[in-house]
Amino acid sequence: MSERCLGHLKVLELCNLVAGPYSTKLLADLGAEVIKIERPAVGDDARRRGPFLNDIPDQEQCGLFLYLNTNKLGVTLDITTETGKDILLELIKQTDIFVEDNPPALMEELGLTYKDLRAVNPNLIMTSLTPFGQSGPYRDYRAYQLNTYHAGGEGYLMPIMSPDDSREPVRGGGLAGDCTCGLSTAIVILAAAYRKGETGVGQYVDVSRQDVQRTMVLLDVAMYANLGVIRNRFRRPLLMPLPMECRDGYLMMSALTDREWGSLVEFMGNPAWADDERFNQWLSRHMSGDDINPHVQEFVGQYNKEELFHRLQDSAIAAAPVNTAEDLLKSSQMEYRGFFTEIEHSKAGRLKYPTAGYKFSKTPWTAERAAPLLGQHNEDIYCERLGYSKEDLVSMREAGVI
Amino acid sequence: MTALEGVRIADFCWLWAGAYATDLLAFLGAEVIKIESMARPDPSRNMTLTIGQAFEGVDHSPIFNAINLNKLSVRINLKQPQGVELAKRIIGISDVVSQNMRPGAMDNIGLGYDVLKELKPDIIMLSSSAFGSEGPLRRYGGYAPSFACYSGLAHLTGYSDGLPNPLTGSIDLMSATTSAFAIIAALNHRQHTGQGQYIDLSSVESLAIFAGDALMEYIMNGRVQSRNGNHDRIMAPHNCYRCKGEDKWVSIAVATDEEWRALCGAAGHPEWVNDERFADAYSRWENEKELDETISGWTINYTHYEVTEMLQNAGVAAMPSFSNEEIFSDPHFKERGLAVDVEHPAIGKQTVLGPPWRLSETPARVTKSAPLIGEHNDYVFKELLGMSGEEIERLTAEEIIY
Structure with a gap:
C-alpha cells in the first residue's frame, strides 16, 4: 500500500449534510483518520436525502451520504447527554482537529466552545463551519445550501444571459455551493495543521458559508466596488456566452483571442458574414454577439456535439460538450485517468464513486473503506480507544447515548 | 505570524483559474513570486471579457489586482534559455512550483517536474490544466464555460425549460480553490515526511466532483438529473x-x-x-x-x-x-470584514475581498495590493538570489529580465 498524504492527522467530525462532511471527506480521502459523529438512531440528514439504491429509501443505501463520507470511521453519540458530552471530551483529547457545523448558540449552551475544548486539549485545532460565521447580526440565522448560495451573491447573477428578466435568480447546480464551502474549509484546516506541525500550537478557525460563497464572486464584487459596474443576470450581446445547439445536444465554444477567432472563421470556411471590421478587434468583437452568434449557431447545428468538439479542439479552439452524468461515466478521458473507482459497501454493494480532480504522484487518492454504517465503529472507538467495556456500550445504547 | 510562514511558491500561474490558487496561499502567508514578463503578461492584466473592458498597460486592472493580492512579481522572459535558467534559481529556493500552462508546455521550456526534482528533490509541483496532463484529451484547451459544460455542472444549472447554463467566473475560482487544497495537502505531507511530489490537476474533474449527487444517481439508478431552477429533489418550498x-x-x-x-x-x-x-x-x-x-x-x-x-x-x-451593490450596505457583511481597502501604486485605493476564514492565532489577510509587473525584481534577484547589479543590468539589456 502506498503512503498516505495526510496519514499523520487525526480528525473528529461533528457535521451534517454536505459542507462540513465534504471538508473532512477531502482529508479522509488523502489518508487522515476521520471519526464522524452522528446522532444515535437518525444519523446524518444526508442519509435521508437520496438518491437511494434502486429507489428504495434506506439510510445505509443513500448515494449522497455514501459519497460524502468515504474513508471515514463512524460512531453515534448524543452530545446533549451528560455521558455523551464526557465521551466527546475524551475523543477531543485524542484528536488533532475538531470540525463542527452546529449553531453557535447550541455549542455555547452545551459548553463546547473552543475555550472549553482547549481546556481538555491545549493544542487542539477547532474549525466551525456555519452558515454565517461566529459573529454579526445573522450569526444565529438558519440556512440551507440554497440560502447561503443566494446570500453569497452568485445566484443573483444566474442564469447568466437570462432569457426572461421577470424570472427568478437560480442557484448553481449539483452541490456547487456547499462543496465549495467544504473545499475552502479543508484548505484552512490544513493551513492550521501546517502551522501546528511547525510550532505545536493549535488554534480556532471560524468559517462562514456565506463568506466563502461571496469570495466565489470576488471579481464581480471588485467590478462593482472599483469600476462601478452593477452586474445582473440579464441578457447582453456577448460573443457566444452560452452553449449552442448541435444536432444531438449542446456544445460550448469560446473564441476569445484574435488567434482563436481567426481559427474559428477559417474552420467555418471563411463565410462572408465574418468579414466585418468590428470582428477584428477583441473588444468590439466580444460585444457583437448579436451579429455573430446566430451565424455560428446555424453552422454548429449541422453537427453532432462529440464530432464538432474534437474537430474544434484539433483547430485549437476551446470547446466542450454539455455533459450529463451519463456522459461523464462514459468519458474516455475520465476513464483513462481513473476518475471513477469502485468501492465495496456492506449494504450498498460494489458501486463506482467519483474520486478527485487531482492526482498525486507519491500519495494517490485511495479508497480504503466505504462510508460507515450508522455507529459501525462504536466498539472500535469506545472500547478499544477509550476503554469502555462491551457492557458499558450496551447500557449506553439503551440510554440512547450512542 | 502566519500559517504558511516560510513557504515560498514559484508561481507560473495565470488567468483566474491559476491566479486565485496562489492568492489563497498568499493570504495564509506563503511568499508567492509570480514569474511573468512583457513577453507573456497575464492577460487579466490587460482586460476583462466579463464586462468587456480593456485597461491601460499592464498595471491598471482592478480585476488583476483583486485576484493577485499579497504576491510578488518578477519579470523573467521564459522564451529565452537564460530566462529559464534564472527561473530555475528561484525554483531552487522555493517549496512549491505552480503552473497552469497547457500540458507539456513547462516540459518544452525545460521546466518539467523531472528537471525540477533534480534541482530540488523535495519540490512540490502543481500542474493545473483543463482536462489533466494525461489521457486522450490532455492537449485540449478550455476556459471556465467549457469546464462548466464538460464537468456536468452546466447541465444541472438554469431553468428546466432553458439552456444549460455555464455559471459565472466562479468556475475558475472553484478550480483554483481545488489547486490550493492540493498544494497545501502536499505541504503537510512534505512537512511530515520530507518528500515532495507532482500533482496533476484537471479543472474539469475538479468541477465534476461538485456534481457528486447527480453522478451517484446515475451510478445507482441509471437516471440522468437535469437542471431545475432552484428546486430541490425533496424540499419544498x-x-x-x-x-x-x-x-x-x-x-x-x-x-x-x-x-x-x-x-x-x-x-x-x-x-x-x-x-x-x-x-x-x-x-x-x-x-x-x-x-x-x-x-x-x-x-x-x-x-x-x-x-x-x-x-x-x-x-x-x-x-x-443579494446583488453585489446591496451587499456593501448589508450590516452582517460589514461586520464580517470580508471587504477591505488596499492601496495600489498605480490605480489607488481598491476595495477587494480577503480570505473567507478567521484564524485565531495566524490570521489570513490582505497585506498588500497585487504587484506591478516586475515590482519585486530587486528583492528577488538581489536579496534572495544574491545577484549583482551588473548581472541584473546585463540580463535586462539582453531582455532576459524583460
Whole structure:
C-alpha cells in the first residue's frame, strides 16, 4: 500500500449534510483518520436525502451520504447527554482537529466552545463551519445550501444571459455551493495543521458559508466596488456566452483571442458574414454577439456535439460538450485517468464513486473503506480507544447515548 | 505570524483559474513570486471579457489586482534559455512550483517536474490544466464555460425549460480553490515526511466532483438529473420569491413540517397549514407550483429583508438573493470584514475581498495590493538570489529580465 498524504492527522467530525462532511471527506480521502459523529438512531440528514439504491429509501443505501463520507470511521453519540458530552471530551483529547457545523448558540449552551475544548486539549485545532460565521447580526440565522448560495451573491447573477428578466435568480447546480464551502474549509484546516506541525500550537478557525460563497464572486464584487459596474443576470450581446445547439445536444465554444477567432472563421470556411471590421478587434468583437452568434449557431447545428468538439479542439479552439452524468461515466478521458473507482459497501454493494480532480504522484487518492454504517465503529472507538467495556456500550445504547 | 510562514511558491500561474490558487496561499502567508514578463503578461492584466473592458498597460486592472493580492512579481522572459535558467534559481529556493500552462508546455521550456526534482528533490509541483496532463484529451484547451459544460455542472444549472447554463467566473475560482487544497495537502505531507511530489490537476474533474449527487444517481439508478431552477429533489418550498422593489428576491427553503408550520405562522397565514395540498413534505413537493404562487403572493408585499427577518425569527431558513451593490450596505457583511481597502501604486485605493476564514492565532489577510509587473525584481534577484547589479543590468539589456 502506498503512503498516505495526510496519514499523520487525526480528525473528529461533528457535521451534517454536505459542507462540513465534504471538508473532512477531502482529508479522509488523502489518508487522515476521520471519526464522524452522528446522532444515535437518525444519523446524518444526508442519509435521508437520496438518491437511494434502486429507489428504495434506506439510510445505509443513500448515494449522497455514501459519497460524502468515504474513508471515514463512524460512531453515534448524543452530545446533549451528560455521558455523551464526557465521551466527546475524551475523543477531543485524542484528536488533532475538531470540525463542527452546529449553531453557535447550541455549542455555547452545551459548553463546547473552543475555550472549553482547549481546556481538555491545549493544542487542539477547532474549525466551525456555519452558515454565517461566529459573529454579526445573522450569526444565529438558519440556512440551507440554497440560502447561503443566494446570500453569497452568485445566484443573483444566474442564469447568466437570462432569457426572461421577470424570472427568478437560480442557484448553481449539483452541490456547487456547499462543496465549495467544504473545499475552502479543508484548505484552512490544513493551513492550521501546517502551522501546528511547525510550532505545536493549535488554534480556532471560524468559517462562514456565506463568506466563502461571496469570495466565489470576488471579481464581480471588485467590478462593482472599483469600476462601478452593477452586474445582473440579464441578457447582453456577448460573443457566444452560452452553449449552442448541435444536432444531438449542446456544445460550448469560446473564441476569445484574435488567434482563436481567426481559427474559428477559417474552420467555418471563411463565410462572408465574418468579414466585418468590428470582428477584428477583441473588444468590439466580444460585444457583437448579436451579429455573430446566430451565424455560428446555424453552422454548429449541422453537427453532432462529440464530432464538432474534437474537430474544434484539433483547430485549437476551446470547446466542450454539455455533459450529463451519463456522459461523464462514459468519458474516455475520465476513464483513462481513473476518475471513477469502485468501492465495496456492506449494504450498498460494489458501486463506482467519483474520486478527485487531482492526482498525486507519491500519495494517490485511495479508497480504503466505504462510508460507515450508522455507529459501525462504536466498539472500535469506545472500547478499544477509550476503554469502555462491551457492557458499558450496551447500557449506553439503551440510554440512547450512542 | 502566519500559517504558511516560510513557504515560498514559484508561481507560473495565470488567468483566474491559476491566479486565485496562489492568492489563497498568499493570504495564509506563503511568499508567492509570480514569474511573468512583457513577453507573456497575464492577460487579466490587460482586460476583462466579463464586462468587456480593456485597461491601460499592464498595471491598471482592478480585476488583476483583486485576484493577485499579497504576491510578488518578477519579470523573467521564459522564451529565452537564460530566462529559464534564472527561473530555475528561484525554483531552487522555493517549496512549491505552480503552473497552469497547457500540458507539456513547462516540459518544452525545460521546466518539467523531472528537471525540477533534480534541482530540488523535495519540490512540490502543481500542474493545473483543463482536462489533466494525461489521457486522450490532455492537449485540449478550455476556459471556465467549457469546464462548466464538460464537468456536468452546466447541465444541472438554469431553468428546466432553458439552456444549460455555464455559471459565472466562479468556475475558475472553484478550480483554483481545488489547486490550493492540493498544494497545501502536499505541504503537510512534505512537512511530515520530507518528500515532495507532482500533482496533476484537471479543472474539469475538479468541477465534476461538485456534481457528486447527480453522478451517484446515475451510478445507482441509471437516471440522468437535469437542471431545475432552484428546486430541490425533496424540499419544498425551495425557491426564490419576488419581493417589493425592482428585481428583489428572497430565497426560502423548508425541510420539515415544523418549519412549514412556522412559515405559515410568520406569514400570518395559519390557514395554509390546513391546506391539504401542502399538508406534508411530499404534498408540498408535488404541488410546488401552487405552493410557490401562494408564497409569492405573500412575499411581494414586503422587502426581501422584511421577509428574511420574519421567517428567521420563526426559525425558517430565508435570505435575500443579494446583488453585489446591496451587499456593501448589508450590516452582517460589514461586520464580517470580508471587504477591505488596499492601496495600489498605480490605480489607488481598491476595495477587494480577503480570505473567507478567521484564524485565531495566524490570521489570513490582505497585506498588500497585487504587484506591478516586475515590482519585486530587486528583492528577488538581489536579496534572495544574491545577484549583482551588473548581472541584473546585463540580463535586462539582453531582455532576459524583460
